[in-house]
Amino acid sequence: MAIKILTVGPLTTVQDFGRSGFGSRGYRRCGACDKYSMQIANILAGNMEDCALAAVLEFTLSGGKMEFTDNCQIALAGADMSPKLNGNPIAMYRSVKTKAGDILELGMAVDGLRTYLAVGGGIDTEKVMSSRATDCTCGIGGMDGRALREGDVLKTGVSGKEKVEFVITEEMFWLKKPSHPYRSVGNQLLPVLRVVAGPQEEAFTKEARENLRREVYKIKVDSDRMAVRLEGPELKTKEGSDIISDGIVEGSVQISSNGLPMVMLADHQTTGGYAKIATVISTDIPAIAQRRPGECIGFEYITPAQAGEAYRKEVRKLAWLKKEIVMKQKNRK
Amino acid sequence: MDAFIKPVGDQAALVVFEQRIAEDVNQKVMALKKQVELLRGDRVLETVPAFASLLVYYDPLKSDYASMEKLLKKLVTKLKDGKMSSGRTVEIPVCYGGKYGEDLEYVAKHAGLSREEVIRIHSGKDYLIYMLGFLPGFPYLGGLDQRLFTPRLDNPRTRIPAGSVGIGGEQTGIYPMESPGGWQLIGRTPLNLFSPDNGGKLMYEAGDRIRFVPISEAEYKKRVAEWQ
Numbered sequence: 001m002a003i004k005i006l007t008v009g010p011l012t013t014v015q016d017f018g019r020s021g022f023g024s025r026g027y028r029r030c031g032a033c034d035k036y037s038m039q040i041a042n043i044l045a046g047n048m049e050d051c052a053l054a055a056v057l058e059f060t061l062s063g064g065k066m067e068f069t070d071n072c073q074i075a076l077a078g079a080d081m082s083p084k085l086n087g088n089p090i091a092m093y094r095s096v097k098t099k100a101g102d103i104l105e106l107g108m109a110v111d112g113l114r115t116y117l118a119v120g121g122g123i124d125t126e127k128v129m130s131s132r133a134t135d136c137t138c139g140i141g142g143m144d145g146r147a148l149r150e151g152d153v154l155k156t157g158v159s160g161k162e163k164v165e166f167v168i169t170e171e172m173f174w175l176k177k178p179s180h181p182y183r184s185v186g187n188q189l190l191p192v193l194r195v196v197a198g199p200q201e202e203a204f205t206k207e208a209r210e211n212l213r214r215e216v217y218k219i220k221v222d223s224d225r226m227a228v229r230l231e232g233p234e235l236k237t238k239e240g241s242d243i244i245s246d247g248i249v250e251g252s253v254q255i256s257s258n259g260l261p262m263v264m265l266a267d268h269q270t271t272g273g274y275a276k277i278a279t280v281i282s283t284d285i286p287a288i289a290q291r292r293p294g295e296c297i298g299f300e301y302i303t304p305a306q307a308g309e310a311y312r313k314e315v316r317k318l319a320w321l322k323k324e325i326v327m328k329q330k331n332r333k
Numbered sequence: 334m335d336a337f338i339k340p341v342g343d344q345a346a347l348v349v350f351e352q353r354i355a356e357d358v359n360q361k362v363m364a365l366k367k368q369v370e371l372l373r374g375d376r377v378l379e380t381v382p383a384f385a386s387l388l389v390y391y392d393p394l395k396s397d398y399a400s401m402e403k404l405l406k407k408l409v410t411k412l413k414d415g416k417m418s419s420g421r422t423v424e425i426p427v428c429y430g431g432k433y434g435e436d437l438e439y440v441a442k443h444a445g446l447s448r449e450e451v452i453r454i455h456s457g458k459d460y461l462i463y464m465l466g467f468l469p470g471f472p473y474l475g476g477l478d479q480r481l482f483t484p485r486l487d488n489p490r491t492r493i494p495a496g497s498v499g500i501g502g503e504q505t506g507i508y509p510m511e512s513p514g515g516w517q518l519i520g521r522t523p524l525n526l527f528s529p530d531n532g533g534k535l536m537y538e539a540g541d542r543i544r545f546v547p548i549s550e551a552e553y554k555k556r557v558a559e560w561q
Binding site: 024028139197243283305 | 345366379388397398466467527
């Protein structure tokens with residue numbers, strides 16, 4: 001079973017949960033930017049137990065055309081790219097059976113930025129250091145360590161025995177997207193990212209911390225899988241933003257010498273030399289990974305304990321979906 | 334022993350030691366890393382050592398910040414002062430100058446030394462690997478002889494060949510893979526430092542020392558042929 005790539009969008013890569021465990025040697029984790037949507041897609045495609053492990057395709061801004069060489073089950077989650085199967089519109093967030101020769105077409109994202117295609121059994125490129133995540137900077141993982149091109153053929157794995165068929169309906173809207181708060185600014189709802197105070201918080205002025213909490217930040221066009229770069233009121237340090245380099249994580253909010261924040265995403269370096277005012281909690285990473293250049297976001301401080309609780313709540317959402325699917329299967333029998 | 338523990342989101346904690354780049358501080362980082370790594374696979378998922386800090390990733394389903402903070406504090410207090418057993422010393426053969434180190438001439442001129450003297454000084458001591466970062470296997474080395482301090486290039490190169498050994502300001506290091514960069518290139522190692530195929534293993538780890546060993550161009554070519 002394989003997927004043939006007929007046309008591609010600006011950036012399509014094979015991703016999974018990331019290449020963790022090698023940070024002390026300088027290897028980036030990479031992996032899906034929106035790991036929540038990736039897992040939802042996997043569950044709906046039948047990769048229930050492996051939802052964090054099975055590799056998926058991550059499309060950025062627009063998709064492209066691809067052909068399935070065999071019967072399989074797929075699912076799409078994340079940004080709505082108006083998917084069509086053999087020219088007929090199909091829904092996101094549901095299990096879809098495909099037959100040999102079927103052609104899936106993904107257009108421009110109408111909301112969000114990144115879409116995830118999961119297939120039963122997962123994308124089966126060779127694992128490099130226990131992960132299939134594509135690290136484009138170092139040229140490893142996924143398809144020869146690079147973004148997909150026209151003509152690429154991706155093997156897929158053997159799907160499990162579980163016959164999952166499920167539709168996340170409108171009533172289950174809360175399940176479709178990762179949870180994060182909003183704040184009303186004027187007559188608009190501003191997505192708010194929850195942060196925990198960062199390791200160099202004291203290096204910043206009181207005004208900087210107030211700005212981060214209150215102000216609105218706009219996503220700049222030079223954002224990528226490494227970092228979302230933001231513009232807005234300056235976040236000033238007391239004595240410069242250079243620090244003795246230390247480890248950074250996905251979500252680290254680094255402030256470079258221009259006083260503007262960047263939120264590190266999946267392809268971030270393992271260490272950095274800029275002061276970090278805060279860390280976006282893992283639960284809210286998908287929210288910023290799905291925002292496009294020009295869109296605005298805000299920040300809100302929470303405690304590490306609240307961050308842990310938010311994470312466990314998100315894990316329970318996925319567990320709930322799996323349970324629903326299992327119950328549905330039982331009822332059918 | 335003084336160190337602060339800071340939260341890094343909901344999945345990691347940072348142990349911050351005295352903020353200076355010095356061997357004694359870095360040794361504490363490595364000593365703590367060793368202790369924390371014993372818990373890997375349980376609550377601890379991964380550690381990332383740096384000059385004067387240790388990032389500890391934990392499993393948020395098995396632990397939380399409050400208990401990690403308590404645990405790390407305890408481990409820090411238990412660290413013994415004084416020298417711990419230091420890491421290995423890894424020899425890195427380097428072909429200095431010529432097309433392998435285009436800036437050797439400049440570095441020599443800047444230092445007011447001959448090329449031979451630069452090579453002798455650069456290869457004449459062992460350098461502690463404080464940390465690996467920026468790229469896989471890129472070592473942040475301490476202890477470059479002051480005479481060799483050379484400013485970075487005004488216009489960084491867009492492509493630096495893998496294995497290049499360079500000097501950037503007060504630091505020296507190796508580019509394990511092809512990359513852009515602004516350091517003065519003084520030589521190149523024939524070793525294949527970046528080999529993700531062998532499970533991400535490197536010839537050296539943070540805490541080891543690197544010794545540069547000058548080799549001839551003939552030796553360089555021979556060593557490259559061995560792995561290519």
